[in-house]
Amino acid sequence: MSLVNFTSREITCKIVYYGPGRSGKTTNLHYVYERVPETRRGRMVSLATQTDRTLFFDFLPIDLGQISGFSTRFQLYTVPGQVYYNATRRLVLQGADGVVFVGDSQARQLDENLESLQNLQSNLLEHGVDVRTVPLVMQYNKQDLPRELILTPPELDDALNFRAVPSFPADALHGTGVFETLKRISELVLKRLAAGSPAV
Amino acid sequence: MTTTLNPRFTFDTFVVGAANRLAVTAGRTVAENPGSAYNPLFIYSGSGLGKTHVLMAIGHAAKTLAPQLNIEYLTLDEYVEAFHAAIAAGQGDAFRRRFQNVGVLLVDDVQFLTNRKEMQTELLRLTEALQQSGHQIVLASDRPPAEIADLDERLISRFSGGLVVDMGIPDYETRVAILRRKAEERGSSFQPGVLETVAKVEFPNVRELMGALNRIVAFQAVNDTPINAEAVRKVLGVRTGESPPAAGSPAAASPGASPDEFSQFLTDVSFTVGKAVEAWRARVTEAVLRWEGEGYRTGRLEKLLDQERPSAVDGEIAAYVLDVERLKALEAEVATLDPQASGDKVFHDPGRMAEAEAAAARVREGAAPPPAPSAAFPLDAYMAGSSNDVALNAARDVISKPGKKYNPLVIVGRSGLGKTHLLNAIGLELAKKRGAVVACLSTQGFVDELIAAIDGNRVDWWRARYRRCTALLLDDIHLLAGKERTQEELFNLFNQFLDTERQLVFTAPAHPNTLEGLEERIMSRLEGGLVAEVGEPDKELRRGALERLLKQQHIRADAALLDYFADRPVDSVRSLTGLVQRVVEAATSQEVPVTAGLAREVLEGVPPRPPPGARRTAGARTSGLVVSSAGGVRSREKMVWDWPAASDRVIEEVR
Numbered sequence: 001m002s003l004v005n006f007t008s009r010e011i012t013c014k015i016v017y018y019g020p021g022r023s024g025k026t027t028n029l030h031y032v033y034e035r036v037p038e039t040r041r042g043r044m045v046s047l048a049t050q051t052d053r054t055l056f057f058d059f060l061p062i063d064l065g066q067i068s069g070f071s072t073r074f075q076l077y078t079v080p081g082q083v084y085y086n087a088t089r090r091l092v093l094q095g096a097d098g099v100v101f102v103g104d105s106q107a108r109q110l111d112e113n114l115e116s117l118q119n120l121q122s123n124l125l126e127h128g129v130d131v132r133t134v135p136l137v138m139q140y141n142k143q144d145l146p147r148e149l150i151l152t153p154p155e156l157d158d159a160l161n162f163r164a165v166p167s168f169p170a171d172a173l174h175g176t177g178v179f180e181t182l183k184r185i186s187e188l189v190l191k192r193l194a195a196g197s198p199a200v
Numbered sequence: 201m202t203t204t205l206n207p208r209f210t211f212d213t214f215v216v217g218a219a220n221r222l223a224v225t226a227g228r229t230v231a232e233n234p235g236s237a238y239n240p241l242f243i244y245s246g247s248g249l250g251k252t253h254v255l256m257a258i259g260h261a262a263k264t265l266a267p268q269l270n271i272e273y274l275t276l277d278e279y280v281e282a283f284h285a286a287i288a289a290g291q292g293d294a295f296r297r298r299f300q301n302v303g304v305l306l307v308d309d310v311q312f313l314t315n316r317k318e319m320q321t322e323l324l325r326l327t328e329a330l331q332q333s334g335h336q337i338v339l340a341s342d343r344p345p346a347e348i349a350d351l352d353e354r355l356i357s358r359f360s361g362g363l364v365v366d367m368g369i370p371d372y373e374t375r376v377a378i379l380r381r382k383a384e385e386r387g388s389s390f391q392p393g394v395l396e397t398v399a400k401v402e403f404p405n406v407r408e409l410m411g412a413l414n415r416i417v418a419f420q421a422v423n424d425t426p427i428n429a430e431a432v433r434k435v436l437g438v439r440t441g442e443s444p445p446a447a448g449s450p451a452a453a454s455p456g457a458s459p460d461e462f463s464q465f466l467t468d469v470s471f472t473v474g475k476a477v478e479a480w481r482a483r484v485t486e487a488v489l490r491w492e493g494e495g496y497r498t499g500r501l502e503k504l505l506d507q508e509r510p511s512a513v514d515g516e517i518a519a520y521v522l523d524v525e526r527l528k529a530l531e532a533e534v535a536t537l538d539p540q541a542s543g544d545k546v547f548h549d550p551g552r553m554a555e556a557e558a559a560a561a562r563v564r565e566g567a568a569p570p571p572a573p574s575a576a577f578p579l580d581a582y583m584a585g586s587s588n589d590v591a592l593n594a595a596r597d598v599i600s601k602p603g604k605k606y607n608p609l610v611i612v613g614r615s616g617l618g619k620t621h622l623l624n625a626i627g628l629e630l631a632k633k634r635g636a637v638v639a640c641l642s643t644q645g646f647v648d649e650l651i652a653a654i655d656g657n658r659v660d661w662w663r664a665r666y667r668r669c670t671a672l673l674l675d676d677i678h679l680l681a682g683k684e685r686t687q688e689e690l691f692n693l694f695n696q697f698l699d700t701e702r703q704l705v706f707t708a709p710a711h712p713n714t715l716e717g718l719e720e721r722i723m724s725r726l727e728g729g730l731v732a733e734v735g736e737p738d739k740e741l742r743r744g745a746l747e748r749l750l751k752q753q754h755i756r757a758d759a760a761l762l763d764y765f766a767d768r769p770v771d772s773v774r775s776l777t778g779l780v781q782r783v784v785e786a787a788t789s790q791e792v793p794v795t796a797g798l799a800r801e802v803l804e805g806v807p808p809r810p811p812p813g814a815r816r817t818a819g820a821r822t823s824g825l826v827v828s829s830a831g832g833v834r835s836r837e838k839m840v841w842d843w844p845a846a847s848d849r850v851i852e853e854v855r
Contacts, residue, residue: 064469067470177466187472190469
């Protein structure tokens with residue numbers, strides 16, 4: 001997938017929200033969806049189970065309109081967090097321009113976070129992509145939970161953020177950190193335009 | 201340490217508008233009356249609005265009005281650096297004195313005084329000293345004194361005590377004027393409305409305005425058709441009636457939407473996209489303009505602009521810059537070896553790296569030819585005679601079999617006998633051969649070249665230059681006397697030439713073994729070839745030389761004249777030439793033809809013949825003395841060439 005098409009003057013960014021099950025990826029998308037004016041958002045496609053878990057994936061297209069003469073579109077995807085949907089995750093990850101890793105701040109979820117992170121790395125490798133080259137942002141969600149249940153952002157940084165990528169504490173349900181995360185990943189993705197390097 | 205004033209930054213090249221009029225007027229006043237009008241003058245403006253330009257313009261104007269004035273321009277960083285260096289060297293006082301003697305001190309980027317307490321103290325001291333001695337200080341900063349963080353109160357009051365002026369963003373009209381002037385400077389012309397369209401964009405500073413101009417200049421340069429207003433908007437990424445995202449305005453927030461998270465996000469993204477999406481073009485154009493300005497061919501970079509997508513332009517630019525650096529290095533290297541060759545265009549075209557490398561390699565190998573024989577001495581102009589037939593025959597042998605028969609050939613003879621002529625004649629003939637590189641020069645020249653090479657640290661190059669010669673001809677080899685290094689070099693060359701059967705020819709005033717100051721090894725090698733002597737010209741040769749000489753001067757030579765000259769006791773063709781020259785000049789000044797009589801008169805002081813018509817018996821009556829043509833009687837007193845008639849003689853006797 002091409003990030004920038006200079007011929008048709010289009011920019012399309014595919015951003016994938018990755019993370020363990022129930023970490024809040026879909027919540028992120030929902031929050032964004034609600035804030036985007038109707039004229040600018042496409043239909044949010046969500047394939048969920050009856051228990052409201054993402055079975056397949058969420059897809060939210062956002063049209064940012066003309067920017068510098070380029071019609072700019074963002075496509076936000078989430079992957080199903082559950083371990084057994086790995087084939088789907090790999091599929092969604094294909095052609096991603098940037099990845100937001102939504103981690104669960106709860107202390108007891110630390111292992112799931114680590115596992116998912118490793119899964120991200122191996123799935124990217126399957127596509128022949130080195131995780132170090134992909135724009136990546138960490139979001140530590142559920143920071144609104146009681147202190148005793150969660151790890152602080154510095155602790156989570158120590159545990160998960162080996163590569164010292166930008167990280168944001170968030171409360172996706174109420175929107176804290178959602179746009180900050182999105183903004184940062186967009187910047188990272190768009191900066192690659194300047195370098196002229198091709199997308200994943 | 202002090203930056204020289206950029207000659208382009210004068211008041212004449214500064215476009216004055218409402219936003220900067222005060223600053224320019226103040227600057228002019230200060231330049232006209234340094235130290236007395238506004239002291240200190242403090243100019244502040246945002247980046248890219250012309251602070252440095254005005255500072256330097258003040259310097260230029262002051263210098264023009266008072267050339268003896270000591271003017272220093274430097275940025276605060278340079279000042280700090282110099283200060284630290286001076287302190288480290290224990291020269292703090294000298295440093296202070298140095299700046300206190302500056303007539304007009306221009307300090308740029310004063311905002312960097314933040315958090316530099318010791319520099320603030322130093323600057324305060326300097327400002328006070330300069331003010332007291334009536335010297336001018338002009339400062340420029342990107343913010344007013346009061347807004348420079350941590351600035352000493354005393355400095356603030358000191359600065360504010362003079363005149364603090366700001367320069368704003370130029371208005372539309374000024375922007376148009378700036379664009380017009382810059383376009384003119386670049387020699388670019390645009391369709392009407394193009395520059396106005398660019399000016400409509402509210403760039404935050406002039407530098408970015410120039411960036412926009414650069415882009416449309418570059419765009420027009422790579423496209424065949426002149427750019428129009430519509431295309432300008434496209435190139436600059438501006439939609440009609442709207443500022444570019446670079447100016448920081450939100451691009452496409454939905455109308456009526458409150459400034460919520462999304463529109464904020466959109467603004468930020470727009471900014472990033474705006475910077476990223478066309479940034480590569482700007483970078484390429486910047487590189488093109490920069491290197492074009494430095495005189496390099498930029499075709500390679502311009503090609504990048506043709507492509508639709510920015511495939512690795514940074515890599516291309518970096519490669520280009522590397523190549524330019526390489527070219528610079530090559531040119532510098534070549535310049536030390538051969539200043540003439542360094543002007544080669546190939547050293548300014550990164551598209552022709554291989555050629556540049558090859559050219560440099562040629563120079564390195566000594567491709568610059570050594571001094572060649574003079575064309576003024578062709579062989580067929582060399583007069584042959586019994587006095588020089590040995591040398592001439594040897595020369596012919598050398599020409600037909602260079603390096604094989606007589607090597608070296610040493611032509612000896614006194615000055616003026618034509619050694620140099622013969623040497624150059626041999627050189628000319630040898631140079632006619634295919635692939636021949638003949639070095640033919642005076643020994644003095646040879647010595648001088650070596651000294652220059654030692655001085656320029658390029659002896660290797662100098663050696664290489666001679667080593668690739670097929671023949672080496674040195675005039676006046678005795679001048680090597682005492683030049684040990686040259687003898688050493690010549691000795692090495694000598695051996696190489698002998699080993700590879702390349703011809704060596706020398707001239708000397710006397711037989712080599714009588715020359716003083718030559719090392720034995722050189723002398724023996726000179727002896728080892730053929731030493732051919734050139735003797736004094738005999739009469740036959742003199743006559744031949746004379747005939748040619750007179751013919752060259754378009755003088756009809758009768759037998760008497762030739763005989764007269766040929767009989768003159770001269771020891772060389774050169775002195776013969778001198779005699780002829782004297783006679784010819786006399787003839788020209790007296791407006792009479794060159795005759796034997798005139799020659800006699802000029803050279804021997806015999807009175808002129810009586811005018812034609814007077815009674816005389818020229819040559820008929822003689823004293824009875826028979827003068828041999830070989831010049832047996834040379835005394836003037838004893839020779840009477842022209843007897844007066846008898847009647848004349850009577851008068852003579854009465855007297």
